[in-house]
Amino acid sequence: MSCSSVYKSGYEASNRFIIGDAYNYYNDSLKVSLDLFGDYRFRGKCTNILDYHNSIDRKTYRLDKKLINTYFPKLNVGKDNFIFRASTLIEPYYHSAFFCIPNKFVSNSDSIILNIPKRTLIHYFQRDGSAYFHLLTLDKQHGDSYIEILQMEAEHIRDGINFGSEYKITSPPNPFEIYSKAMADSGNYLSAISAHRAIEPFFFTENEKWNYRQVGATYNAFIQNNATYDDLLSKIYRPSKTVSIQTTKYDTEALNYLKQEIEGKQLVMINEQHWQPKHRYLGNMLLEYIYSQGFRYLAIEAIWKGQDSLNIRKYPTQKLGLYTKDPQFGNLIRNALRMGYEIIEYEQMGENRDFLQAKNIYDKTFKENKDAKVLVWAGIGHINEEKSEDPKMAYHLKEMSKIDPLTIEQTSGDPYASRLGKHYLAINDDTTKKGGQYDVRIYNNIPEYDFRIIPDVDTKTTTIPLSEMVKNKIKQHGRLLLMVYDKTEFAEERFNAVPLINYLMSDNKSPNLELPPGSYTAIIKSPTTAIIEELNLMIE
Template identity: 30%
Template sequence: MLKLKMIFLLILTSKAYSQAEKETYLFSKDIKTNFENDKNLSRYQVAATNYSISSYYKQGLETWDKQSASDTLEKKTISTEDSLYFKSFKPVNAKKYIIDRSKNERIILINEAHNNSRHRVFTTSLLQDLYNNGYRFLGLEALWKNLDNRGFAVLESGFYTKESQFGNLIQEATKIGFTVFRYEGTSRVNDGGKTREIEQAENIVKLMKENPNSKFLIHCGYEHIIEGVPSITTWDKAMAGRIIEMTGINPFTIDQTYYSEKGIPTLNSPYIQLVNRDYPVIMVNKDNKIFTGAIDDSKKIDCTIIYPVTKYINNRPDWLSLSKERKTVKIEKTKIKEYPALVLAYRINEYEKKGIPADIIELLDASGKSNLILEKGEYRILIKNSDYKIVSDFIQTVK
């Protein structure tokens, strides 16, 4: 009898994981199991990205950090010289600084870490003010296919764009009136990325020349914003450097990655604690010079955002509220038939077209405190059980 029970459990488990493989948005336990069964060197990066896509922000950061060898996880420090240099700068509100400076710029490049949805939320927060200042084009490295006239991303639009906050960034941009475009290169030349950087720049510059009176915002990954010497030496120059080379225009380059919080707190930059603010800042000195890193930094970017450590409200990052423009939405217990439950909120008519959920939460049991965070509007709420079967499907209005 025991043997039959074991076989039955194995069959159920096999069915669950078979179904999970077909799903885009996963329960945390399934991401963890996939990670533990994965023997590839890239498993930390894969799991971190999967956590991010399914809205497990903290787990995504933690998993990314764990790919470092254990002997590199020591508390970060800075030299006395760098500390004194840093203290010669004063914090200013990052959003305000960027919006003010954008008035006199033609093209802005802002980066992200691909497993960090906070960076996408910050870019989203800039959109309306940038549009008011004349920006009309938003270029996305992560976009595989242009949106055409649809106005929102779908699962086939890209890999990272499947994440809710990336989907929200795209939806907000199109709603405001931006033309959202892809600019990724198509060449598969194996030259360490040099051709890719050139092609990306060429695609952006082509559109700039076709629209000479328009301003451009480019949201990309990591070091593509480097104007100076990238750490990936095979590039020769990063995309930003190529844009300068092709146009003579110096882009306004903004880094979000260097001084964001880590999943493992001891890895946080000491600069975060030195700033001690509860909002993102850019450091400016009395001569209007911007802090971008150590004194001898050769990467050359225009500014670096220093983020505070995230505060959580009912297990959700406080910055998801977009300065309280979004509302907290509690799911009635009567709507949840069984636990654990995966709750996905889709804008009306987007789920049927394989759109991206505006938010996702996981509820492990009836005592779980986790709320959806959504802008005003109507949503189709889907609740899935551990077998990824939809057990509840209803419309929710957010006022």
């Protein structure tokens, strides 16, 4: 049945969606717009009442309707009041549904009802003479701490709703496209974050700003000594005051615990948040031990298709992927190749993404060698190994290979990791129970001043001298970028190479870098991509 031939409820028939880095919803009939976070997806291709039934199931729709009618029995909410439903792709897994009762007065004040047994929050609000209901439901039972997170999520969504005179039919520019264009010709990271500043005025609602900060944090994370990155993180993370860190294992003990869990495993999966270089550095710290346990495959989600030459070339380039432009990701890849890992690309965008990701990994590893040992590096919720309404890559790979993976989750602890103080790593004692979504959850608090190109290798503190020209250019532009490259890579690739270190210079203090023995090319660039100085460094 085509989308045009199925029944559409009156108000739901006016739904329009613009899908980019954020998901923008518009209803011209109701004069309502809503900016959902990029982690949401609208359910069903047609997003109408029948397709909603087919993709979610009638039971879910009836539960939504029944909950509203339980608390507001006189309204008799039905299918004609349904507007749309959307779900998140990463945990916590939310289902968000909207209903409208036109020309109906219920109350002058907004109200929030929390139904804990149903794991659902109902937000009622009156606008322009009509009653609206937003239902936000958790996919499965969570601990009590998620009640506060549920309330915060509802507030974020409410902040992104615009009615009547505030209704807008335009969306802000795509920041990924703007940043990519800024870096395309010269690999100039400073141009990208300068472009980030320039487009800030085009993001108005809270959800638009959240998207702006998320993408901005991704690119700013590629540069150390960057106050803008720290500021963006402080606005992205809103840690609950009631959640405390539960751990008895810190630092070396925590690292040894991870190694003990890895020992004897055939399939290990570690996730990352795409704007957290410290996640990649932890992977770098574990690489050598994992290799000693017989692992020879490293499957990386972030690598774009058609990069087979990577295993021959032995180093990353700017064309390898987006997140691999991060020097910490580049160093992870270099060190893996140096040790002898074969790197597998497995990303598959579009429908059935997680299933096809798993199939790509399986076909390139276990299908060819049932005794293979595989380390998978994935984004956020893809390593969730639990069966669910929308199973993730880890679940599918577990089913295909018949191998129970060790899943190490390090993203959910990010809002709270700074509470570790001087500790750089901790194990979440509450989530080391096997059989759930993940086997081990950790708190990663590794500071960037501890990052090394090769972990556990002696380094020499190297001071980069500042000439009068460099000082004058810092005064002129406000900041310059110091990019340190492997000398051989830079000679071969120039700015198509991925730096070993990016360091933001915003004052006249000479940067002190920790470098292992080797030959390096250091480039100091302006925001306009001009090369201010080029230095050759030899560390013995």
